[in-house]
Amino acid sequence: MKFIKLDQTQKFKNSNLCIATEYDFGDKEIDIATAEINGIYPEKGYCVNTEVKEMILVLDGVGILQTEKETISFKQGDAILIDKGEKYFWNAHCKVAMSCTPAWYPEQHKIVD
DSSP: OOOOOOGGGGEEEEEEEEEEEEEEESSSSEEEEEEEEEEEEESSSEEESOOOOEEEEEEEEEEEEEEESOOOEEEEOOEEEOOOTTTTEEEEEEEEEEEEEEEEOOGGGEEOO
């Protein structure tokens, strides 16, 4: 078993509107983080994770997640699965928990048109 306390996490900003807290277990197969999204992220275009699937649980708040194919409205308690390579953007005021498989790393997260 591995255990991480909140004071052992690392915060990082994807932008001023998207701030994440990473729980780094050092496991390359899976990870988990929380993120607070307050507005449109990314500000232009879409983001895409080129190597990972993201399982998202909405902890608090509401929003819209837009892909190239569909738009969903979500609220607290909803869950979302984003496939590897799927382009999306947020228009939200929410806090989410995100687990990625394989584990997320910054170089595979891209902003695209």
